[in-house]
Structure formats: C-alpha cells, structure tokens
Amino acid sequence: MLRIKGGKVYDPANGVNGRVQDICIANGKVVASVDAGRTIDATGMIVFPGGVDVHTHVAGAALNFARGLIPEQHRKAVPHLHTKDRRAGIGGTTPTTFATGYLYAGMGFTTVNEAAMPIMSAKHTHEELRDTPIVDKTCLVLMANNEIVMDLLEAGDFERAKDVVAWQIWASKAYGVKAVNPGGVAAWKWGKNANQLNDAIDGYSKVTPGSIVTDLARIVDELKLPHPMHIHCNNLGAPGNVATTIQTMQRLEGNRAHMAHLQYHSYGGSDWDTMRSAAAEVAEYFNAHKNLTADAGAVLFGTTVTITADGPWQHLLYQLTGRKWGNLDVENETGCGVVPFTYKQNSIANAIMWAVGLELLLLIDDPWRIFLTTDHPNGATFWRYPEIIQLLMDAEFRREQVKKLPEKVLPRIFIQDLNREYTLYEIAIITTAGPARALGLSQKGHLGIGADADVAIYNENKDVAHMFSYPRYVLKGGEIVIEEGEVRKAGDGHTFAVRPQYDEKIEEYLRPVFQQQYTMSFENYPVPLERVHALEIVDRRTTS
Amino acid sequence: MMTFTLKEVPTVPLEAEVLSPDRIVGLGIDEVRALPVFHGKRQHRLEDFFEIDGDGGDELELRGDLGRVKWIGRGMTRGHIRLLGNVGMHVGAYMTGGTINVAGNAADWVGGEMTGGTIHVHGNAGGQIGAAYRGSMSGMNGGAILVDGTAGIELGMRMKKGLIAVKGPVRDFAGLQMKGGTIFLLGGAEIRTGAWMTRGTIVSLVPLRLMPTFHFACSYSPSFLRVYSKRLQSSGFTVPCEAFNGSYRRYTGDSSVPGKGEILMWQPG
Numbered sequence: 001m002l003r004i005k006g007g008k009v010y011d012p013a014n015g016v017n018g019r020v021q022d023i024c025i026a027n028g029k030v031v032a033s034v035d036a037g038r039t040i041d042a043t044g045m046i047v048f049p050g051g052v053d054v055h056t057h058v059a060g061a062a063l064n065f066a067r068g069l070i071p072e073q074h075r076k077a078v079p080h081l082h083t084k085d086r087r088a089g090i091g092g093t094t095p096t097t098f099a100t101g102y103l104y105a106g107m108g109f110t111t112v113n114e115a116a117m118p119i120m121s122a123k124h125t126h127e128e129l130r131d132t133p134i135v136d137k138t139c140l141v142l143m144a145n146n147e148i149v150m151d152l153l154e155a156g157d158f159e160r161a162k163d164v165v166a167w168q169i170w171a172s173k174a175y176g177v178k179a180v181n182p183g184g185v186a187a188w189k190w191g192k193n194a195n196q197l198n199d200a201i202d203g204y205s206k207v208t209p210g211s212i213v214t215d216l217a218r219i220v221d222e223l224k225l226p227h228p229m230h231i232h233c234n235n236l237g238a239p240g241n242v243a244t245t246i247q248t249m250q251r252l253e254g255n256r257a258h259m260a261h262l263q264y265h266s267y268g269g270s271d272w273d274t275m276r277s278a279a280a281e282v283a284e285y286f287n288a289h290k291n292l293t294a295d296a297g298a299v300l301f302g303t304t305v306t307i308t309a310d311g312p313w314q315h316l317l318y319q320l321t322g323r324k325w326g327n328l329d330v331e332n333e334t335g336c337g338v339v340p341f342t343y344k345q346n347s348i349a350n351a352i353m354w355a356v357g358l359e360l361l362l363l364i365d366d367p368w369r370i371f372l373t374t375d376h377p378n379g380a381t382f383w384r385y386p387e388i389i390q391l392l393m394d395a396e397f398r399r400e401q402v403k404k405l406p407e408k409v410l411p412r413i414f415i416q417d418l419n420r421e422y423t424l425y426e427i428a429i430i431t432t433a434g435p436a437r438a439l440g441l442s443q444k445g446h447l448g449i450g451a452d453a454d455v456a457i458y459n460e461n462k463d464v465a466h467m468f469s470y471p472r473y474v475l476k477g478g479e480i481v482i483e484e485g486e487v488r489k490a491g492d493g494h495t496f497a498v499r500p501q502y503d504e505k506i507e508e509y510l511r512p513v514f515q516q517q518y519t520m521s522f523e524n525y526p527v528p529l530e531r532v533h534a535l536e537i538v539d540r541r542t543t544s
Numbered sequence: 545m546m547t548f549t550l551k552e553v554p555t556v557p558l559e560a561e562v563l564s565p566d567r568i569v570g571l572g573i574d575e576v577r578a579l580p581v582f583h584g585k586r587q588h589r590l591e592d593f594f595e596i597d598g599d600g601g602d603e604l605e606l607r608g609d610l611g612r613v614k615w616i617g618r619g620m621t622r623g624h625i626r627l628l629g630n631v632g633m634h635v636g637a638y639m640t641g642g643t644i645n646v647a648g649n650a651a652d653w654v655g656g657e658m659t660g661g662t663i664h665v666h667g668n669a670g671g672q673i674g675a676a677y678r679g680s681m682s683g684m685n686g687g688a689i690l691v692d693g694t695a696g697i698e699l700g701m702r703m704k705k706g707l708i709a710v711k712g713p714v715r716d717f718a719g720l721q722m723k724g725g726t727i728f729l730l731g732g733a734e735i736r737t738g739a740w741m742t743r744g745t746i747v748s749l750v751p752l753r754l755m756p757t758f759h760f761a762c763s764y765s766p767s768f769l770r771v772y773s774k775r776l777q778s779s780g781f782t783v784p785c786e787a788f789n790g791s792y793r794r795y796t797g798d799s800s801v802p803g804k805g806e807i808l809m810w811q812p813g
Contacts, residue, residue, distance in 0.1 A: 072679035323681070 001026045001034040007042030010428040013446035017425045025453040028477040050110030050454030054435035055295045056376040059128035061121035062336040066307045067094045086487045093304045101133035108456030108471045114139045118330045122172035122527045130533040133490040141172045144179030145186040147332040154207045162219045166502035171526035173497040176227035180309040182212035185335045193312035195235040217255035223500040226440025228256030239269040242278035261297020261375035263357035276412035279359035293438045295373040298357030300380035303342040311335035351405040355413035362418045367429040386468035392422040453478035494534045501541045546598040550608030561615040565602045565623025636663045659686040671696030690781045719746045741805035749810045758797035
C-alpha cells in the first residue's frame with residue numbers, strides 16, 4: 001500500500017487538471033483510500049499517469065537487423081553498466097532490450113506499442129519484449145501485404161479473409177492490425193511500388209491499395225478489436241503525398257482508423273525542389289473526421305536509423321542518401337528496409353519535416369486524437385520526447401529554433417505563425433490518456449479508481465525538457481521502479497494480446513496453402529501461449 | 545616526463561586509454577597510479593600493471609612489451625607519447641593532435657579514425673591503419689601515420705584526409721573505399737589496391753598489379769610530390785630523392801563505383 005501525497009495531479013481521463021490531491025495505491029491498482037504503508041510526499045511535484053507510446057519500434061527482426069547495421073552509432077551510445085538491479089546494455093538510437101525498458105521508464109513511460117510485427121518473426125519479437133523490463137507491451141501484426149489475405153480479397157471472399165486475419169492475430173499473439181504501404185510492399189517483391197490508391201498491384205486485378213485500406217479497416221472493426229486499424233499510408237515521404245493521405249482518409253469513412261506518423265504523409269509540392277508543408281490541409285480534413293486518431297511521427301535533427309516495412313521507400317531513401325541499405329523479404333507477408341539517416345537543420349527537406357511534425361501537433365485541435373511519437377527510431381529516438389514537449393509548450397522557444405533554419409525554408413512552412421502553446425493538461429492527454437484510449441487500454445493512461453497504478457511524478461520545473469527527462473519517481477503496477485533517475489526495481493511488464501472471434505475451420509484452409517507456399521511448417525508458425533511471458537488476453541470471442 | 549614500465553605482459557589484453565597526455569597532465573603521481581584500466585571485464589588501477597615514475601606533463605615514456613596493451617593515446621589532443629617497445633591495437637585511435645612514436649611494432653588499427661597529429665611506427669604495423677571503424681562513413685580525417693616497416697590489410701580504409709606513408713610492402717586492399725587523402729607506398733602493395741576508391745591519391749614507387757577498373761590516363765611529374773617529400777623528410781622519414789622528381793604513370797578509378805581517385809606509379813629512369 002502506498003499514498004502519493006500533496007502532488008498536483010494531471011489526469012485528463014477523469015477531468016483532473018492540476019488539482020492537489022492524494023493518489024492511493026493497493027495491489028497494483030489505484031484505490032479510494034489506504035490506511036497504512038509508505039507515503040510519498042509529492043508536494044511541489046506534478047503527478048501524471050504513466051506514459052503510453054502508441055507507435056514505436058522496440059523489438060523484432062527488423063529492429064535487430066538495424067542494430068546489426070549500425071555499429072558506428074552504437075559506439076557513440078551511452079553505455080549502461082551492470083548493477084545489482086540493472087542489466088548491462090547501451091542506449092543510443094536503437095537501445096538494447098533491457099536499456100529500452102529502463103529508458104522508457106526513466107522518462108515516465110510505462111506502456112509501449114510495438115507497431116510492426118511480421119507473424120514470421122512474432123516469436124522473436126515476443127522474446128525480445130520479454131527482455132524489455134518494466135513497461136507493458138502490445139504488438140501490431142503486419143497485414144496489408146499478406147498475400148493469403150490479398151488472394152482472398154481478390155476472390156471476393158471477405159468473410160474468409162476476416163477469419164484469416166483473426167486467426168493470424170491470435171497466432172502471432174498480437175493486439176491489433178498494422179497496414180504498411182498497402183499493396184506497395186507486395187509489389188516491391190517484383191521491384192515495383194504502389195504509390196497511389198488506384199495503382200495496379202502485380203498479380204492482382206481487383207485488389208488495389210485503396211480496396212485493401214477499406215477492407216482491412218472493416219475487418220478490424222467487425223472483429224471488434226480494441227485498437228482501430230493502424231495505417232502507414234502509401235506514398236510515405238514523397239513531396240505531394242498529401243493527396244494520397246487525404247484519399248486514404250476518405251476511404252476510411254465509416255470505419256475507425258489510426259493514422260501512423262502523420263508527419264511523413266503531409267507534404268505538398270511536386271518534387272524535392274517544390275516540397276512544402278501540407279500540415280494545414282491534412283489537419284483540416286482530420287479535424288472534421290472524428291473516426292480517426294493519429295500520431296505525430298515528429299522529426300528532430302540528428303543522426304538516427306530508419307526502419308520500416310516499407311521496402312520500396314527505403315530503397316529510394318538509400319538512393320537519395322548513398323548510405324547503407326538493408327532489405328529483408330518476409331515470405332508472403334511483408335518486407336523491411338533499413339537505412340541510417342541524419343536529419344540536418346540546414347537541409348530544406350529535413351527542416352520542412354521538422355516543421356510539419358510540430359505543425360500537425362499544433363493544428364489538430366483535439367488532443368485526444370493526436371499523440372506524441374517520433375515513430376522511434378525513424379524521426380528521432382524516443383528518449384528525446386521531452387525536447388518535443390518543450391517545443392509544444394513554448395512558442396517563443398519554437399521561434400528561436402525556426403531562426404536556425406535556412407531562410408529558403410520559411411515560405412514553405414508556417415510553424416513560425418502558430419502561437420498555440422500546449423498546457424500540462426494537454427501534454428498529459430497526448431502522452432498518456434489519449435494513446436491509452438486509442439489503444440483501448442481502459443486500465444492505462446489515467447489515475448481513476450481501478451486503474452493500473454502506473455504513475456510518473458516530476459519535480460515541477462519551468463524547464464519542461466529537463467522536467468520530463470528526469471522524473472522524481474516512476475511507479476509501475478504500484479511499485480517504485482525509478483527514483484531520481486536510478487532503477488530501483490526492474491520487474492517484467494505484461495504483454496496484451498487480443499483473441500478475436502474466428503471459425504476454427506479456417507486452419508483447414510490455411511494448412512495446405514502453407515504447405516505449398518511457406519518455408520516453415522504450419523505447426524511451427526503460431527506463437528504458443530507459453531512462449532509469451534506474462535500474457536494478458538483480451539478476449540473478443542462472442543459467446544453464441 | 546613521466547615513465548611507465550610494464551611489470552609483466554598481461555594474460556589478456558589490457559585496455560588503457562588513460563595512457564594519454566590529456567588524461568595525465570595536471571595529475572599528481574598518486575592520482576595517475578589510481579587511474580582505471582580494464583583487464584578483461586575487471587577494473588584495476590594503472591599501478592597494478594605499471595611502475596610509474598616522474599612528474600606529470602605532456603610527455604609520456606612507455607617501457608616494455610606493450611603488445612597486449614590497447615587504446616594507448618586514444619583521443620589525445622596534445623603532447624608526446626614515446627613507446628620503447630611494441631604496442632597493441634588501436635594506438636592513437638581518434639587522436640586529434642600530438643605525436644606518438646613507436647620504436648617496435650604496432651598491432652592493428654593504428655590511428656583509427658584519427659583527425660590530427662602524427663604517429664610514427666619504426667617497426668611493422670598491422671592491418672586497418674588509419675581506417676574507419678566498422679560501419680563508420682569515414683576513417684582517418686587528418687594527421688599523418690608513418691611506418692618504417694610493413695603494414696597489413698585495408699590500409700587507409702575509407703580515409704578522407706591526411707597522409708599515410710609506408711616504407712615496406714603492404715598487403716591487400718590498401719586504400720579500400722578511400723574518399724580522400726594521400727597514401728605513399730614505398731614498398732608496393734599486394735592486390736586490389738584502391739578498390740572502391742572515390743577520391744584521393746595512392747602513390748607507389750613499386751609497380752602495382754592494378755584492378756581492371758583502373759584506367760591509364762597519362763604520364764607526368766606531379767609537383768605536389770616535392771612538397772610532400774619535404775614534409776616527410778622533416779618527420780625523419782627518408783625517401784629516395786629522385787623518386788619525387790621522376791615521372792609517374794597516372795591511373796584513375798575505381799570505375800566500378802564509379803570513382804575519381806588516382807594511383808600514381810613511379811617509372812624509374
């Protein structure tokens with residue numbers, strides 16, 4: 001039992017905006033009162049629910065591939081030496097598994113959503129997540145280029161496609177569905193791409209990127225998954241891609257969807273010379289359509305590594321930069337590309353990207369629908385989130401940063417004209433309450449009675465970048481895990497997986513398809529229950 | 545001057561990046577004795593491995609066979625290190641200034657990713673001299689590495705600026721993926737010299753077996769070589785005087801990249 005006494009509480013899900021009140025904790029949950037146990041004196045401190053990252057890449061084959069490709073970044077990374085309570089590792093752009101848990105918790109974040117897991121490497125992903133301490137985890141399984149599903153949609157067999165998706169979610173012990181460059185990654189296997197929603201995909205006559213978007217969103221909604229379809233649109237990164245992004249959002253009318261790393265999809269112009277911010281157009285459409293949520297995918301200047309299932313884009317990025325390139329083919333499911341990248345302040349394209357991420361956060365008026373991410377490690381590493389919070393909360397500081405950009409950029413961005421400043425209450429929404437609600441994790445992101453006792457307590461400080469980098473205490477499941485920057489107790493987090501409704505007979509259909517087309521046997525494909533540590537199942541089977 | 549005498553050759557390599565003027569200058573002898581070194585995974589005091597004498601300063605003299613002592617002079621910016629025997633891997637890595645003099649042989653990665661200063665090895669050197677560490681975009685970016693003996697593979701790999709001169713023969717892949725700077729090969733090289741080079745100059749006083757992706761351009765007498773010869777003479781690195789006034793065959797490549805590098809081969813007589 002534990003009481004957090006006298007802190008200023010920000011709990012947007014329960015409408016608490018900076019009120020001084022006690023938070024009582026027993027058995028890992030927030031309770032109405034306690035009569036014994038330790039008291040944390042939080043006078044002069046602010047109390048947030050534990051942070052929730054709705055879109056990050058922290059485990060799995062692609063991330064490990066990136067780790068292997070960038071020894072030069074690891075050499076510069078901060079080493080974490082072994083101590084009594086802590087395993088050794090390194091920080092940097094792709095922190096090692098243990099360090100990932102410590103760094104997230106060390107920033108006050110207690111739940112992370114691994115946003116791209118191929119089923120083929122689901123076992124690997126879950127095993128790495130087991131070694132990612134403290135934080136709770138969810139994973140999204142990659143679906144929009146799964147050729148079994150695409151074949152069924154081509155044949156018009158929607159119901160069976162739905163059963164296959166549901167079966168694959170449970171087989172991979174995933175929490176939701178991710179769509180990456182629908183159809184484009186399948187086309188990449190033939191050396192092609194699908195930039196527009198009506199583009200033909202090699203090998204298919206009826207299925208187009210646009211039809212995949214609509215069908216998959218409908219499948220996710222009909223399966224009643226807690227998190228809507230999580231989509232990385234076609235035509236990522238390209239000047240003028242705003243048209244594709246808005247068309248994608250139009251295709252999603254009538255369904256729920258989460259638009260991932262929207263920054264990468266909000267560019268105007270027609271080529272690199274005319275590229276400009278189209279954050280205003282995207283935000284205008286987005287604001288009017290309440291079926292959508294989004295995360296920023298903001299960019300900060302510096303060196304990082306880009307990792308995505310969007311293989312064709314990564315090949316283009318490699319050609320643009322002349323740096324290293326890694327490409328993986330994941331049989332009938334998806335692909336993956338890795339390219340190290342440096343976002344430069346004096347590059348016009350990079351400066352526009354920096355501005356667009358912040359512009360979206362400032363122009364989308366409902367903080368419950370836009371969340372703070374950098375698409376770690378693509379836009380910047382997650383441990384730099386406090387830098388973005390500072391940019392959001394201080395318009396003057398923001399304008400100082402704009403002054404450092406090349407002058408030619410100014411007519412192409414409009415961040416310098418935006419005066420909005422986030423309040424602490426709004427920061428609490430975009431980092432905790434909002435993403436928890438979008439993920440459908442009702443026990444996370446708030447401090448109401450019955451919530452998981454994941455709490456971040458910060459020393460109140462005008463320097464918010466510093467404040468959010470160094471919480472005074474972090475509690476996970478009611479236990480103090482971080483105290484003044486030191487790991488006190490690094491327990492294992494839980495993994496949440498959804499068990500959707502499907503016809504068990506679907507295995508009879510899948511087995512021969514597998515035996516014909518996959519290199520691994522059908523029996524070895526699903527992740528057995530006992531392979532996932534501390535699994536918590538969200539059961540969506542309907543009792544009939 | 546401070547002297548460090550190795551007590552006995554360590555069983556596994558000792559990591560001693562504290563042996564650098566930057567780390568030692570301004571410290572009292574007791575503080576120097578307490579500096580941390582890693583022997584395998586265990587941390588020790590410098591005095592566990594060395595007899596230490598003299599007073600602090602910019603000048604260090606290291607005595608004994610230091611073939612298993614790594615990272616000496618790592619990142620140094622100033623001063624002078626004199627090694628009377630052999631030295632282990634990564635000597636002078638990341639250094640930006642000062643001089644290192646090795647009387648014996650040096651192991652691999654001499655001056656890895658250095659940006660300034662001079663390293664003179666009087667014996668033989670290992671592989672990857674002045675090279676980029678694995679994954680890095682560029683290797684040596686300034687300074688000079690002079691070797692009186694032979695050198696190993698991947699000499700100057702991805703180097704961007706600076707000078708490497710070797711009197712004896714060097715092994716395969718000298719100037720691999722070179723991006724700039726100058727390599728002098730007084731004793732020639734084995735195969736695939738200049739593979740993937742995009743810029744920079746490799747000068748050889750001995751005919752080389754070139755890759756088919758290097759193309760003959762012209763014969764001429766480059767005047768910049770005479771400037772280099774003075775630079776080398778002043779560092780006590782003697783070269784045959786006539787070589788620097790002679791005629792050279794110029795080859796460009798590596799056209800498989802494609803690159804704009806050059807290999808200059810001396811034509812005596």
